[in-house]
Amino acid sequence: MIVTSLKPLDEILDSISPYSKILIAGCDGCTQPPRGLREAKTLSQLLELAGKLKGKDMQFKVTTVVKQCDSFLTASALKSQMDGVEAVLSLACGAGPQTVAEIFPDIPVLPAQNSHFVGAEDREGGILEDRCSACGDCILALTGGICPVTRCAKGLLNGACGGARNGKCEMDPERDCAWELIYKRLERLGKLDLLKEFRSPRNYQAKAWRLTP
Amino acid sequence: MSQQVAEPQVAVNINEDYCSRCSICRSLCPFEAITKDAESGKVVLDIEKCQVCGICYSACPAKAIDTIYYDYGSLLKYLKTAKPKYDSDTLVIMCKGSAPDSAGVERLFGVSKFIPLSVPCVGRLPEELLLQAIAMGIKKIYLLACDENYCRFDRGSSLTGRRILALNRLLEQLGYGREAVTLKRNSLKVKVDKDLCIACGNCVFYCPYHAPKLESPGGISFDLDACRGCGLCVAICPAIALDLDNWERERISTLISQLLSEMRAPKILVFRCQWAVFPPLDEESSPNIRAIDLPCAGRVDAFHLLEAFQKGADGVLIAACPEEDCRQEGVSAKAQHWVEALKQRLGQIGFGDRLHFCFVARRHPEQMDKELRQFGQKIEAIVSERGRK
Known part of the structure:
Protein backbone atom coordinates (compact mmCIF):
# COMPACT_ATOMS: atom_id res chain seq x y z
CA MET A 1 0.00 0.00 0.00
CA ILE A 2 1.02 3.59 -0.45
CA VAL A 3 1.25 5.23 2.94
CA THR A 4 0.22 8.86 3.14
CA SER A 5 -0.60 11.44 5.76
CA LEU A 6 -3.02 14.34 5.65
CA LYS A 7 -1.34 17.67 5.00
CA PRO A 8 -1.67 20.33 7.72
CA LEU A 9 -5.11 21.90 7.31
CA ASP A 10 -3.56 25.36 7.03
CA GLU A 11 -1.66 24.27 3.97
CA ILE A 12 -4.78 22.77 2.39
CA LEU A 13 -6.81 25.87 3.19
CA ASP A 14 -4.12 27.99 1.61
CA SER A 15 -4.09 25.92 -1.57
CA ILE A 16 -7.87 25.95 -1.99
CA SER A 17 -8.26 29.62 -1.05
CA PRO A 18 -8.73 30.90 -4.65
CA TYR A 19 -11.68 28.56 -5.18
CA SER A 20 -15.14 28.32 -3.71
CA LYS A 21 -16.59 25.21 -5.37
CA ILE A 22 -14.39 22.26 -4.62
CA LEU A 23 -14.72 18.56 -5.24
CA ILE A 24 -12.99 16.40 -2.65
CA ALA A 25 -12.08 13.10 -4.26
CA GLY A 26 -11.24 10.16 -2.01
CA CYS A 27 -9.42 7.04 -3.09
CA ASP A 28 -10.55 3.57 -1.98
CA GLY A 29 -7.43 2.01 -3.44
CA CYS A 30 -4.31 1.00 -1.60
CA THR A 31 -3.82 4.25 0.31
CA GLN A 32 -3.62 3.54 3.98
CA PRO A 33 -5.24 4.56 6.25
CA PRO A 34 -8.18 4.41 3.80
CA ARG A 35 -8.96 7.78 2.28
CA GLY A 36 -12.43 6.95 1.05
CA LEU A 37 -15.81 8.59 1.39
CA ARG A 38 -15.63 9.06 5.16
CA GLU A 39 -12.28 10.85 5.01
CA ALA A 40 -13.56 13.04 2.16
CA LYS A 41 -16.70 13.93 4.10
CA THR A 42 -14.83 14.63 7.35
CA LEU A 43 -12.31 16.81 5.55
CA SER A 44 -15.09 18.78 3.85
CA GLN A 45 -16.70 19.41 7.24
CA LEU A 46 -13.41 20.55 8.77
CA LEU A 47 -12.62 22.88 5.86
CA GLU A 48 -16.13 24.29 5.86
CA LEU A 49 -15.85 25.05 9.57
CA ALA A 50 -12.45 26.69 9.07
CA GLY A 51 -13.86 28.71 6.16
CA LYS A 52 -16.78 29.92 8.25
CA LEU A 53 -14.40 31.11 10.93
CA LYS A 54 -12.60 33.20 8.33
CA GLY A 55 -15.85 34.41 6.79
CA LYS A 56 -15.28 32.50 3.58
CA ASP A 57 -18.09 30.50 2.07
CA MET A 58 -16.84 27.37 0.37
CA GLN A 59 -18.97 24.66 -1.14
CA PHE A 60 -17.72 21.12 -1.11
CA LYS A 61 -18.87 18.07 -2.96
CA VAL A 62 -17.46 14.75 -1.85
CA THR A 63 -16.91 11.59 -3.79
CA THR A 64 -14.56 8.68 -3.97
CA VAL A 65 -12.82 6.67 -6.68
CA VAL A 66 -12.08 2.95 -6.54
CA LYS A 67 -8.48 3.64 -7.61
CA GLN A 68 -7.55 7.21 -8.39
CA CYS A 69 -4.34 6.16 -10.15
CA ASP A 70 -6.40 4.35 -12.79
CA SER A 71 -7.32 6.84 -15.51
CA PHE A 72 -10.24 4.78 -16.75
CA LEU A 73 -11.83 4.37 -13.30
CA THR A 74 -11.13 7.96 -12.33
CA ALA A 75 -12.58 9.38 -15.54
CA SER A 76 -15.74 7.32 -15.20
CA ALA A 77 -16.18 8.20 -11.53
CA LEU A 78 -15.48 11.93 -11.78
CA LYS A 79 -16.75 13.06 -15.19
CA SER A 80 -20.37 13.30 -14.09
CA GLN A 81 -19.40 15.24 -10.98
CA MET A 82 -17.40 18.09 -12.47
CA ASP A 83 -20.26 20.48 -13.16
CA GLY A 84 -19.36 23.85 -11.69
CA VAL A 85 -16.33 22.45 -9.90
CA GLU A 86 -13.49 24.99 -9.75
CA ALA A 87 -10.85 22.72 -8.23
CA VAL A 88 -10.36 19.11 -7.17
CA LEU A 89 -8.84 18.31 -3.80
CA SER A 90 -7.40 14.80 -3.97
CA LEU A 91 -7.06 12.42 -1.06
CA ALA A 92 -4.97 9.93 -3.01
CA CYS A 93 -1.22 9.40 -3.02
CA GLY A 94 0.84 11.45 -5.49
CA ALA A 95 -0.31 9.32 -8.42
CA GLY A 96 -3.97 10.28 -7.92
CA PRO A 97 -3.81 14.06 -8.43
CA GLN A 98 -1.63 13.56 -11.52
CA THR A 99 -4.16 11.17 -13.02
CA VAL A 100 -6.98 13.62 -12.33
CA ALA A 101 -4.93 16.46 -13.80
CA GLU A 102 -4.40 14.56 -17.02
CA ILE A 103 -8.11 13.80 -17.38
CA PHE A 104 -9.22 17.34 -16.59
CA PRO A 105 -6.46 19.59 -17.97
CA ASP A 106 -8.44 22.79 -17.32
CA ILE A 107 -9.18 22.17 -13.67
CA PRO A 108 -6.59 22.70 -10.93
CA VAL A 109 -5.94 19.59 -8.85
CA LEU A 110 -4.60 20.00 -5.34
CA PRO A 111 -3.13 17.29 -3.13
CA ALA A 112 -4.47 16.88 0.39
CA GLN A 113 -1.95 14.18 1.23
CA ASN A 114 1.78 13.81 1.59
CA SER A 115 2.88 10.43 0.24
CA HIS A 116 5.58 8.67 2.21
CA PHE A 117 6.35 5.13 1.11
CA VAL A 118 5.25 1.76 -0.18
CA GLY A 119 4.60 0.24 3.19
CA ALA A 120 3.10 -2.44 5.32
CA GLU A 121 0.70 -2.03 8.21
CA ASP A 122 0.92 -3.62 11.61
CA ARG A 123 -2.61 -3.07 12.83
CA GLU A 124 -2.07 -4.46 16.30
CA GLY A 125 0.86 -2.12 16.84
CA GLY A 126 -0.78 0.72 14.93
CA ILE A 127 2.33 1.18 12.81
CA LEU A 128 2.93 1.71 9.12
CA GLU A 129 6.44 1.03 7.85
CA ASP A 130 8.43 1.46 4.68
CA ARG A 131 8.91 -1.87 2.92
CA CYS A 132 9.62 -1.39 -0.78
CA SER A 133 11.65 1.10 -2.79
CA ALA A 134 10.24 -0.08 -6.14
CA MET B 1 -26.46 22.71 35.35
CA SER B 2 -24.79 25.63 37.06
CA GLN B 3 -26.03 24.69 40.53
CA GLN B 4 -23.47 23.62 43.08
CA VAL B 5 -23.33 19.92 43.79
CA ALA B 6 -23.18 19.26 47.50
CA GLU B 7 -22.97 15.68 48.73
CA PRO B 8 -22.09 13.00 46.18
CA GLN B 9 -25.18 10.85 45.73
CA VAL B 10 -25.05 7.12 46.35
CA ALA B 11 -26.35 5.31 43.28
CA VAL B 12 -27.41 2.11 45.04
CA ASN B 13 -27.60 1.42 48.75
CA ILE B 14 -28.68 -1.50 50.94
CA ASN B 15 -30.64 -0.23 53.90
CA GLU B 16 -29.52 -2.36 56.84
CA ASP B 17 -32.60 -1.57 58.88
CA TYR B 18 -34.89 -3.26 56.38
CA CYS B 19 -32.60 -5.99 55.08
CA SER B 20 -33.75 -9.49 56.06
CA ARG B 21 -30.43 -10.95 54.89
CA CYS B 22 -32.22 -13.34 52.53
CA SER B 23 -29.41 -12.91 49.96
CA ILE B 24 -31.71 -12.93 46.91
CA CYS B 25 -29.92 -9.80 45.71
CA ARG B 26 -26.60 -11.54 46.14
CA SER B 27 -27.70 -14.52 44.08
CA LEU B 28 -29.02 -12.32 41.27
CA CYS B 29 -26.29 -9.69 41.03
CA PRO B 30 -24.52 -10.35 37.70
CA PHE B 31 -21.38 -8.56 38.85
CA GLU B 32 -20.64 -10.13 42.23
CA ALA B 33 -20.94 -6.73 43.83
CA ILE B 34 -23.02 -8.03 46.74
CA THR B 35 -21.47 -10.25 49.39
CA LYS B 36 -22.42 -11.55 52.79
CA ASP B 37 -20.11 -10.56 55.60
CA ALA B 38 -19.04 -13.82 57.21
CA GLU B 39 -18.83 -12.44 60.74
CA SER B 40 -21.82 -10.16 61.00
CA GLY B 41 -24.03 -11.89 58.43
CA LYS B 42 -24.78 -8.50 56.87
CA VAL B 43 -25.38 -8.23 53.14
CA VAL B 44 -22.92 -5.70 51.78
CA LEU B 45 -22.74 -3.89 48.47
CA ASP B 46 -19.40 -2.91 46.94
CA ILE B 47 -20.40 0.15 44.95
CA GLU B 48 -17.17 0.09 42.92
CA LYS B 49 -18.16 -3.31 41.49
CA CYS B 50 -21.81 -2.34 41.07
CA GLN B 51 -22.93 -1.62 37.50
CA VAL B 52 -26.17 0.01 38.65
CA CYS B 53 -28.33 -2.38 36.64
CA GLY B 54 -31.08 -2.27 39.28
CA ILE B 55 -31.75 -6.00 39.24
CA CYS B 56 -31.23 -6.23 42.99
CA TYR B 57 -33.52 -3.27 43.53
CA SER B 58 -36.41 -4.87 41.69
CA ALA B 59 -35.87 -8.27 43.31
CA CYS B 60 -35.52 -7.34 46.99
CA PRO B 61 -38.56 -8.73 48.84
CA ALA B 62 -37.93 -6.47 51.83
CA LYS B 63 -37.62 -3.27 49.77
CA ALA B 64 -34.35 -2.68 51.55
CA ILE B 65 -32.47 -1.44 48.49
CA ASP B 66 -32.54 2.19 47.45
CA THR B 67 -31.47 3.56 44.12
CA ILE B 68 -31.42 7.09 42.81
CA TYR B 69 -32.18 5.92 39.27
CA TYR B 70 -35.66 4.96 38.07
CA ASP B 71 -36.95 3.78 41.41
CA TYR B 72 -40.58 2.83 41.90
CA GLY B 73 -41.53 6.32 43.05
CA SER B 74 -40.05 8.18 40.10
CA LEU B 75 -41.38 5.65 37.57
CA LEU B 76 -44.86 5.98 39.03
CA LYS B 77 -44.61 9.75 39.00
CA TYR B 78 -43.63 9.59 35.36
CA LEU B 79 -46.59 7.34 34.49
CA LYS B 80 -49.02 9.67 36.24
CA THR B 81 -47.93 12.67 34.19
CA ALA B 82 -47.27 10.75 30.97
CA LYS B 83 -50.68 9.04 30.76
CA PRO B 84 -52.69 12.24 30.17
CA LYS B 85 -49.82 13.77 28.16
CA TYR B 86 -49.73 10.95 25.62
CA ASP B 87 -53.47 10.31 26.00
CA SER B 88 -53.11 6.57 25.60
CA ASP B 89 -53.85 3.40 27.55
CA THR B 90 -50.95 1.51 25.96
CA LEU B 91 -47.59 1.55 27.69
CA VAL B 92 -44.39 0.64 25.87
CA ILE B 93 -41.44 0.06 28.18
CA MET B 94 -38.14 -0.29 26.41
CA CYS B 95 -34.67 -1.20 27.48
CA LYS B 96 -32.43 1.59 26.22
CA GLY B 97 -30.15 -1.02 24.72
CA SER B 98 -32.78 -2.01 22.20
CA ALA B 99 -35.03 1.05 22.04
CA PRO B 100 -36.02 2.02 18.50
CA ASP B 101 -37.71 5.28 17.52
CA SER B 102 -41.51 5.49 17.42
CA ALA B 103 -41.63 4.12 13.86
CA GLY B 104 -39.66 1.12 15.09
CA VAL B 105 -42.11 0.59 17.95
CA GLU B 106 -44.97 0.64 15.46
CA ARG B 107 -43.17 -1.94 13.32
CA LEU B 108 -42.60 -4.20 16.31
CA PHE B 109 -45.90 -3.91 18.15
CA GLY B 110 -48.28 -2.34 15.65
CA VAL B 111 -49.12 0.59 17.92
CA SER B 112 -48.76 4.20 16.88
CA LYS B 113 -50.14 5.90 19.99
CA PHE B 114 -48.51 4.91 23.26
CA ILE B 115 -46.84 6.07 26.44
CA PRO B 116 -43.10 5.56 25.95
CA LEU B 117 -40.87 4.68 28.85
CA SER B 118 -37.26 3.90 28.29
CA VAL B 119 -35.07 2.56 31.09
CA PRO B 120 -31.55 1.15 31.19
CA CYS B 121 -32.43 -2.55 31.41
CA VAL B 122 -36.01 -3.72 31.95
CA GLY B 123 -34.62 -6.06 34.61
CA ARG B 124 -34.77 -3.15 37.04
CA LEU B 125 -38.59 -2.88 36.93
CA PRO B 126 -40.40 -4.16 40.00
CA GLU B 127 -43.55 -6.16 39.19
CA GLU B 128 -45.68 -3.86 41.29
CA LEU B 129 -44.98 -1.05 38.88
CA LEU B 130 -46.65 -3.00 36.07
CA LEU B 131 -49.55 -3.91 38.37
CA GLN B 132 -49.86 -0.29 39.41
CA ALA B 133 -49.89 0.78 35.77
CA ILE B 134 -52.79 -1.58 35.09
CA ALA B 135 -54.56 -0.29 38.18
CA MET B 136 -54.16 3.21 36.71
CA GLY B 137 -56.18 2.15 33.70
CA ILE B 138 -53.45 1.06 31.32
CA LYS B 139 -54.93 -1.74 29.20
CA LYS B 140 -51.86 -3.09 27.48
CA ILE B 141 -48.19 -3.12 28.35
CA TYR B 142 -45.53 -3.94 25.81
CA LEU B 143 -42.06 -4.65 27.09
CA LEU B 144 -39.12 -4.51 24.79
CA ALA B 145 -36.00 -6.20 26.11
CA CYS B 146 -32.69 -7.00 24.48
CA ASP B 147 -31.93 -10.51 23.27
CA GLU B 148 -30.75 -12.55 26.23
CA ASN B 149 -27.22 -13.02 24.96
CA TYR B 150 -27.04 -9.30 24.18
CA CYS B 151 -28.21 -7.99 27.58
CA ARG B 152 -25.68 -5.46 28.84
CA PHE B 153 -26.42 -6.59 32.38
CA ASP B 154 -26.19 -10.30 31.63
CA ARG B 155 -29.32 -11.39 33.46
CA GLY B 156 -31.69 -8.45 33.05
CA SER B 157 -33.45 -9.74 29.97
CA SER B 158 -33.84 -13.39 31.04
CA LEU B 159 -35.01 -12.37 34.50
CA THR B 160 -37.67 -10.14 32.97
CA GLY B 161 -38.86 -13.02 30.81
CA ARG B 162 -39.48 -15.15 33.89
CA ARG B 163 -41.15 -12.33 35.77
CA ILE B 164 -43.54 -11.55 32.94
CA LEU B 165 -44.52 -15.20 32.66
CA ALA B 166 -45.50 -15.27 36.33
CA LEU B 167 -47.12 -11.85 36.17
CA ASN B 168 -49.34 -12.78 33.22
CA ARG B 169 -50.54 -15.89 35.07
CA LEU B 170 -51.45 -13.74 38.02
CA LEU B 171 -53.22 -11.19 35.84
CA GLU B 172 -55.16 -13.94 34.10
CA GLN B 173 -56.47 -15.16 37.44
CA LEU B 174 -57.50 -11.62 38.23
CA GLY B 175 -59.46 -11.44 34.99
CA TYR B 176 -57.14 -9.26 32.91
CA GLY B 177 -56.72 -11.85 30.16
CA ARG B 178 -53.73 -13.94 29.31
CA GLU B 179 -51.57 -11.32 27.69
CA ALA B 180 -51.92 -8.05 29.49
CA VAL B 181 -48.16 -7.77 29.30
CA THR B 182 -46.36 -8.73 26.09
CA LEU B 183 -42.62 -9.14 26.05
CA LYS B 184 -40.60 -8.94 22.88
CA ARG B 185 -36.89 -9.05 22.35
CA ASN B 186 -35.09 -6.86 19.92
CA SER B 187 -31.45 -5.96 19.59
CA LEU B 188 -29.73 -3.27 17.62
CA LYS B 189 -27.81 -4.75 14.72
CA VAL B 190 -25.48 -3.49 12.07
CA LYS B 191 -26.58 -3.36 8.44
CA VAL B 192 -24.24 -3.27 5.50
CA ASP B 193 -24.57 -1.73 2.06
CA LYS B 194 -22.53 -4.19 0.02
CA ASP B 195 -22.36 -1.81 -2.95
CA LEU B 196 -20.40 0.70 -0.88
CA CYS B 197 -18.14 -1.76 0.96
CA ILE B 198 -14.50 -1.58 -0.16
CA ALA B 199 -13.47 -4.70 1.78
CA CYS B 200 -10.81 -2.77 3.71
CA GLY B 201 -11.23 -5.05 6.73
CA ASN B 202 -11.41 -2.25 9.32
CA CYS B 203 -14.64 -3.58 10.82
CA VAL B 204 -13.19 -7.10 10.92
CA PHE B 205 -10.18 -5.84 12.82
CA TYR B 206 -11.98 -3.62 15.31
CA CYS B 207 -15.20 -5.56 16.07
CA PRO B 208 -14.90 -6.92 19.63
CA TYR B 209 -17.37 -9.73 18.82
CA HIS B 210 -15.91 -11.09 15.57
CA ALA B 211 -19.23 -10.44 13.82
CA PRO B 212 -17.86 -9.28 10.44
CA LYS B 213 -15.98 -11.65 8.18
CA LEU B 214 -14.07 -10.86 5.02
CA GLU B 215 -15.41 -12.78 2.08
CA SER B 216 -13.36 -13.70 -0.89
CA PRO B 217 -13.48 -12.20 -3.39
CA GLY B 218 -13.69 -8.77 -1.73
CA GLY B 219 -16.70 -8.06 0.43
CA ILE B 220 -17.96 -8.44 3.91
CA SER B 221 -20.58 -10.48 5.71
CA PHE B 222 -21.88 -10.07 9.24
CA ASP B 223 -22.87 -12.76 11.69
CA LEU B 224 -25.82 -10.89 13.18
CA ASP B 225 -26.09 -13.28 16.10
CA ALA B 226 -22.63 -12.18 17.16
CA CYS B 227 -23.23 -8.45 16.56
CA ARG B 228 -24.03 -6.56 19.73
CA GLY B 229 -24.94 -3.29 18.14
CA CYS B 230 -22.29 -1.07 19.69
CA GLY B 231 -21.95 0.83 16.43
CA LEU B 232 -18.17 0.98 16.54
CA CYS B 233 -17.78 -0.38 13.01
CA VAL B 234 -20.38 2.11 11.76
CA ALA B 235 -18.42 5.00 13.20
CA ILE B 236 -15.13 3.96 11.59
CA CYS B 237 -16.14 2.46 8.24
CA PRO B 238 -14.06 4.45 5.70
CA ALA B 239 -16.61 3.78 2.98
CA ILE B 240 -19.71 4.72 5.02
CA ALA B 241 -21.08 1.32 4.04
CA LEU B 242 -22.44 0.45 7.49
CA ASP B 243 -25.29 1.72 9.61
CA LEU B 244 -27.02 0.68 12.80
CA ASP B 245 -30.56 -0.60 12.45
CA ASN B 246 -32.87 1.73 14.38
CA TRP B 247 -30.05 4.15 15.13
CA GLU B 248 -29.38 5.29 11.61
CA ARG B 249 -26.99 8.10 10.80
CA GLU B 250 -29.95 10.18 9.62
CA ARG B 251 -31.81 9.76 12.89
CA ILE B 252 -28.85 11.21 14.78
CA SER B 253 -28.43 14.05 12.27
CA THR B 254 -32.10 14.99 12.61
CA LEU B 255 -31.77 15.00 16.38
CA ILE B 256 -28.70 17.25 16.19
CA SER B 257 -30.57 19.80 14.06
CA GLN B 258 -33.66 19.68 16.22
CA LEU B 259 -31.84 20.07 19.53
CA LEU B 260 -29.53 22.85 18.35
CA SER B 261 -32.47 24.81 16.98
CA GLU B 262 -34.16 24.88 20.39
CA MET B 263 -31.06 25.83 22.38
CA ARG B 264 -29.72 29.17 23.53
CA ALA B 265 -26.09 30.22 23.05
CA PRO B 266 -23.56 29.23 24.16
CA LYS B 267 -24.77 25.86 22.96
CA ILE B 268 -23.28 22.69 24.36
CA LEU B 269 -24.30 19.44 22.76
CA VAL B 270 -23.55 16.30 24.73
CA PHE B 271 -23.17 12.87 23.17
CA ARG B 272 -23.67 10.37 25.96
CA CYS B 273 -23.15 6.68 26.04
CA GLN B 274 -26.53 5.60 27.35
CA TRP B 275 -24.81 3.36 29.87
CA ALA B 276 -22.52 6.09 31.23
CA VAL B 277 -25.22 8.56 32.21
CA PHE B 278 -28.67 7.65 33.52
CA PRO B 279 -30.72 10.82 33.13
CA PRO B 280 -33.79 11.30 35.31
CA LEU B 281 -37.14 10.71 33.57
CA ASP B 282 -38.06 14.36 34.06
CA GLU B 283 -34.62 15.58 33.01
CA GLU B 284 -34.52 19.33 32.92
CA SER B 285 -31.40 20.80 31.48
CA SER B 286 -30.50 24.41 31.01
CA PRO B 287 -31.42 25.99 27.67
CA ASN B 288 -27.70 25.88 26.81
CA ILE B 289 -27.36 22.13 27.07
CA ARG B 290 -28.94 19.24 25.23
CA ALA B 291 -27.93 15.60 25.13
CA ILE B 292 -28.12 12.76 22.67
CA ASP B 293 -27.98 9.26 24.11
CA LEU B 294 -26.16 6.78 21.91
CA PRO B 295 -26.09 2.98 22.15
CA CYS B 296 -22.41 3.17 23.09
CA ALA B 297 -19.59 5.72 22.90
CA GLY B 298 -18.37 3.61 19.98
CA ARG B 299 -21.23 4.99 17.89
CA VAL B 300 -19.87 8.53 18.35
CA ASP B 301 -19.14 9.49 14.81
CA ALA B 302 -16.75 12.21 13.60
CA PHE B 303 -19.51 13.24 11.17
CA HIS B 304 -21.95 13.98 13.89
CA LEU B 305 -19.45 15.83 16.04
CA LEU B 306 -18.46 18.06 13.11
CA GLU B 307 -22.08 18.38 12.05
CA ALA B 308 -22.91 19.72 15.50
CA PHE B 309 -20.28 22.45 15.09
CA GLN B 310 -21.49 23.21 11.58
CA LYS B 311 -25.02 23.63 12.84
CA GLY B 312 -24.00 26.08 15.54
CA ALA B 313 -22.83 24.17 18.61
CA ASP B 314 -20.26 26.14 20.60
CA GLY B 315 -19.03 23.08 22.43
CA VAL B 316 -19.39 19.33 22.07
CA LEU B 317 -18.92 16.98 25.00
CA ILE B 318 -18.68 13.20 24.76
CA ALA B 319 -19.38 11.15 27.87
CA ALA B 320 -18.30 7.52 27.83
CA CYS B 321 -18.05 4.75 30.38
CA PRO B 322 -14.64 4.27 32.00
CA GLU B 323 -12.82 1.38 30.40
CA GLU B 324 -13.51 -0.99 33.30
CA ASP B 325 -17.25 -0.27 33.11
CA CYS B 326 -17.61 -0.47 29.34
CA ARG B 327 -20.22 -3.12 28.61
CA GLN B 328 -18.79 -3.45 25.10
CA GLU B 329 -15.35 -4.91 25.59
CA GLY B 330 -13.09 -1.91 25.48
CA VAL B 331 -15.05 0.07 22.92
CA SER B 332 -15.13 3.23 25.04
CA ALA B 333 -11.32 3.41 25.06
CA LYS B 334 -11.30 3.11 21.27
CA ALA B 335 -13.87 5.88 21.04
CA GLN B 336 -11.56 8.08 23.10
CA HIS B 337 -8.70 7.38 20.72
CA TRP B 338 -10.71 8.51 17.68
CA VAL B 339 -12.20 11.53 19.35
CA GLU B 340 -8.72 12.66 20.38
CA ALA B 341 -7.54 12.24 16.77
CA LEU B 342 -10.40 14.43 15.59
CA LYS B 343 -9.64 16.94 18.34
CA GLN B 344 -6.11 17.19 17.02
CA ARG B 345 -7.46 18.04 13.58
CA LEU B 346 -9.96 20.50 15.02
CA GLY B 347 -7.05 22.08 16.88
CA GLN B 348 -5.52 22.99 13.53
CA ILE B 349 -8.50 25.20 12.72
CA GLY B 350 -8.93 26.67 16.18
CA PHE B 351 -11.74 24.41 17.39
CA GLY B 352 -9.71 21.98 19.50
CA ASP B 353 -10.81 23.36 22.87
CA ARG B 354 -14.45 23.05 21.95
CA LEU B 355 -14.42 19.28 21.85
CA HIS B 356 -14.09 17.36 25.10
CA PHE B 357 -14.10 13.64 25.80
CA CYS B 358 -14.61 12.36 29.31
CA PHE B 359 -15.15 9.12 31.16
CA VAL B 360 -17.96 9.17 33.68
CA ALA B 361 -19.36 6.32 35.74
CA ARG B 362 -23.09 6.00 36.37
CA ARG B 363 -22.36 4.91 39.92
CA HIS B 364 -20.89 8.35 40.53
CA PRO B 365 -23.44 10.79 39.07
CA GLU B 366 -21.48 13.77 40.38
CA GLN B 367 -18.74 13.05 37.81
CA MET B 368 -20.97 14.04 34.90
CA ASP B 369 -22.16 17.15 36.71
CA LYS B 370 -18.57 18.18 37.28
CA GLU B 371 -17.47 17.58 33.70
CA LEU B 372 -20.44 19.52 32.38
CA ARG B 373 -19.86 22.42 34.75
CA GLN B 374 -16.16 22.72 33.91
CA PHE B 375 -16.70 22.37 30.18
CA GLY B 376 -19.56 24.87 30.34
CA GLN B 377 -17.30 27.44 31.99
CA LYS B 378 -14.59 26.83 29.41
CA ILE B 379 -16.99 27.28 26.49
CA GLU B 380 -18.49 30.38 28.04
CA ALA B 381 -14.98 31.85 28.31
CA ILE B 382 -14.17 30.96 24.69
CA VAL B 383 -17.43 32.44 23.42
CA SER B 384 -17.09 35.69 25.36
CA GLU B 385 -13.46 35.98 24.28
CA ARG B 386 -14.59 35.64 20.66
CA GLY B 387 -17.33 38.23 21.33
CA ARG B 388 -14.72 40.75 22.45
CA LYS B 389 -12.67 40.36 19.26
Missing part, protein backbone atom coordinates in the same frame (compact mmCIF):
# COMPACT_ATOMS: atom_id res chain seq x y z
CA CYS A 135 13.83 -0.56 -7.35
CA GLY A 136 12.81 -2.81 -10.23
CA ASP A 137 15.35 -5.50 -9.32
CA CYS A 138 13.91 -7.53 -6.45
CA ILE A 139 16.35 -9.63 -4.42
CA LEU A 140 13.98 -10.73 -1.62
CA ALA A 141 14.52 -14.37 -2.64
CA LEU A 142 18.14 -14.06 -1.51
CA THR A 143 17.53 -12.10 1.67
CA GLY A 144 14.91 -14.10 3.53
CA GLY A 145 12.05 -11.86 2.41
CA ILE A 146 13.56 -8.74 4.02
CA CYS A 147 14.52 -5.89 1.73
CA PRO A 148 17.96 -4.40 2.43
CA VAL A 149 17.54 -1.79 -0.28
CA THR A 150 14.67 -0.28 1.69
CA ARG A 151 15.31 -1.27 5.25
CA CYS A 152 19.10 -0.95 5.52
CA ALA A 153 19.84 2.74 6.03
CA LYS A 154 22.84 2.36 3.73
CA GLY A 155 21.00 0.23 1.19
CA LEU A 156 23.76 -2.37 1.31
CA LEU A 157 23.43 -5.46 -0.85
CA ASN A 158 26.23 -7.29 0.95
CA GLY A 159 25.77 -6.40 4.62
CA ALA A 160 26.01 -6.16 7.44
CA CYS A 161 28.19 -3.09 7.70
CA GLY A 162 29.31 -3.88 11.25
CA GLY A 163 27.96 -0.67 12.73
CA ALA A 164 24.86 -2.15 14.35
CA ARG A 165 24.52 -2.03 18.15
CA ASN A 166 22.18 -4.50 19.89
CA GLY A 167 20.44 -5.18 16.61
CA LYS A 168 19.79 -1.52 15.94
CA CYS A 169 21.10 0.62 13.13
CA GLU A 170 23.98 3.02 13.85
CA MET A 171 22.24 5.68 11.75
CA ASP A 172 19.04 5.48 13.80
CA PRO A 173 18.91 3.58 17.08
CA GLU A 174 15.11 3.21 16.73
CA ARG A 175 15.49 1.20 13.59
CA ASP A 176 16.27 -2.53 13.35
CA CYS A 177 19.43 -3.45 11.46
CA ALA A 178 18.01 -4.99 8.29
CA TRP A 179 21.02 -7.25 7.86
CA GLU A 180 20.68 -8.66 11.36
CA LEU A 181 17.04 -9.42 10.56
CA ILE A 182 18.13 -11.07 7.33
CA TYR A 183 20.76 -13.15 9.11
CA LYS A 184 18.30 -14.38 11.74
CA ARG A 185 15.66 -15.20 9.20
CA LEU A 186 18.06 -17.13 6.94
CA GLU A 187 19.38 -18.96 9.98
CA ARG A 188 15.85 -19.98 10.86
CA LEU A 189 15.23 -21.14 7.31
CA GLY A 190 18.52 -23.04 7.30
CA LYS A 191 19.74 -21.02 4.36
CA LEU A 192 22.70 -19.13 5.76
CA ASP A 193 24.74 -20.31 2.78
CA LEU A 194 22.88 -17.70 0.73
CA LEU A 195 24.98 -15.11 2.52
CA LYS A 196 28.12 -16.55 0.95
CA GLU A 197 26.88 -15.48 -2.42
CA PHE A 198 28.19 -12.12 -3.57
CA ARG A 199 25.47 -9.84 -4.87
CA SER A 200 26.74 -7.64 -7.64
CA PRO A 201 25.83 -3.94 -7.70
CA ARG A 202 22.24 -3.15 -8.37
CA ASN A 203 21.07 -2.45 -11.90
CA TYR A 204 19.82 1.10 -11.48
CA GLN A 205 18.42 1.08 -15.01
CA ALA A 206 15.94 -1.56 -13.86
CA LYS A 207 13.95 1.14 -12.09
CA ALA A 208 11.56 1.67 -14.97
CA TRP A 209 9.57 4.83 -15.50
CA ARG A 210 7.13 3.32 -17.97
CA LEU A 211 5.82 -0.18 -18.61
CA THR A 212 3.08 -1.81 -20.63
CA PRO A 213 0.84 -4.06 -18.60
